[in-house]
Amino acid sequence: MNKDFERKLNQYAELAVKVGVNLHKGQKLLILSPIEAAEFTRLVVKSAYRNGCSRVIVDWRDTPTSRIHIEEAPEETLKTLPHWEIDRFKSFIEGHDCLISLTGNDPKAYEGVNPKRLMMLSKAQSEQLDFFQTAQLTGNIHWSIIGVPNAAWATAVFPDKREDEAITTLWEAIFTAARINQGDSIHNWKVHDKILKEKVEKLNLYHFKTLHYKSAKTDISIDLHPDHIWIGGSQRSTIGRSYISNIPTEEVFTAALKTGVNGTVVSTKPLSVMGNIIDNFSLTFKNGQVIDFRAEKGYEALQQILEIDEGIKFIGEVALVPHNSPISSSGIIFMNTLFDENASCHLALGAAITMNIKNAEGLSKEALNEKGVNQSSGHIDFMIGSQDLDIIGQTINDERIPIFQNGNWVI
Incomplete structure (x- = not known):
């Protein structure tokens, strides 16, 4: 990893923590992360603790495993969520805590999967985690979605490039979109926020x-x-702090x-x-x-x-x-x-x-x-x-x- 790329990665992680969820001392942080984003996730974890986070929990996601689950699990399993998963999300609302979702899955990950089975899972999550969506829509938690490339996503965006070239090109496009390539990203976001306001x-x-x-x-x-x-x-959240739910x-x-x-x-x-x-x-x-x-x-x-x-x-x-x-x-x-x-x-x-x-x-x-x-x-x-x-x-x-x-x- 070259020094310039490493600097941008660290700046991106800091942006997610300080501007995205605007984490404050004592808050907990839940990170939903594809396993391909492990390297970047670790940078976010480090930044969170250094900015006063009391506890970071990483929920690792693996799309091929999820596909097997959708295709092979009993229908009744697709229609229900375990109580421990529901309780975990409830605990983050109660503490007015933070959520960072790292997005970057293969856009075609579930092509060919029976759409009815996909809908069973989606409906279960929507209905049984409805309270969490409500918390997001009302500002009861600080949340932010951040993009992190992986091979499947990058090659879908740049099909004419080699895999390594596609990933590098997508990273640079994300750094530009997130105002990392334009210098001090935190300052850049303050200026951009003022224009939108x-x-x-x-x-x-x-x-x-x-x-x-x-x-x-x-x-x-x-x-x-x-x-x-x-x-x-x-x-502005219900506890009076600002956050940016989408970067960019x-x-x-x-x-x-x-x-x-x-x-x-x-x-x-x-x-x-x-x-x-x-x-x-x-x-x-x-x-x-x-x-x-x-x-x-x-x-x-x-x-x-x-x-x-x-x-x-x-x-x-x-x-x-x-x-x-x-x-x-x-x-x-x-x-x-x-x-x-x-x-x-x-x-x-x-x-x-x-x-x-x-x-x-x-x-x-x-x-x-x-x-x-x-x-x-x-x-x-x-x-x-x-x-x-x-x-x-x-x-x-x-x-x-x-x-x-x-x-x-x-x-």
Whole structure:
């Protein structure tokens, strides 16, 4: 390992701990890590302890083993989680602790697996760990997702390169996206966070009623929730500390009104979900709900997603990302939602993020649903931004304000 790469790795680990979850003395840290990311994980563990962490727990993940589990385990096993696993996640909520998820699995890891068995496991995790998703959406824990390359992911992104070259190239792309290659990354993130906050402030001042999206392929109208709040960059937890849930992040986002989405959207980047690729797909909405869908690739996987529960057929999140963002400008399709969603305007099927709604703290899921805040055990981001996308904001006084023209900010 050369010295420059070693320096960047250590800086990346520090960024995850100090900026991502903003770990404070006495907090515990859970790391969800692929075994291929062992070297980087150890750097995160070291950084966490040196910044006052009381205990680090690493949950090692192995995709080939997980595939065997999905294919061979009894159906009843796929439908349930052991109590000790549920209790572990509960303990982190009780202590307002921290979670770092390292993402970088093979985008095609579960191709050919029976989608019904995949859905059994996904549904069990969604339903039985629902409380943990709620804690994330409300800011009861500090959490952050960080990308770490492995051979399968890197060669899927760069199929024309040798394995070692692909991994090196992907690392460099990640270092650039995470603002490691631009010098002092912690300072860079403070500056970037300020820029995102300026966009948030403008959007919240306008308090748009509706966003109208128009491009060569997409034509859709999205009513925002009357009590919506735009968020971007760092978020504030329920214990009053900031954290950044995605590194990188280029988005500002808010909540749709559950029944206020009408029209058709067409994907502009592949969606990697549950180890499958869904590409060139469209969704048509009426009164908020998906009433028709198509996909050139991954139709069956998309169909399975739309059967997770009733709420997954509605839009929870609306996110704005300029086409000239660093990730988009790289020209790389990362085959990973963490990165690809930050190259493009996107929407999310499923659960709305509670922090995007004024005075939503403590409301039950039933109460939120009644208020038009979509609830679901799933949250699936998909990309719709493009160079020709225009977005017009309509105020409650029917004033029409351009927000995006030709894919980029004009507000």
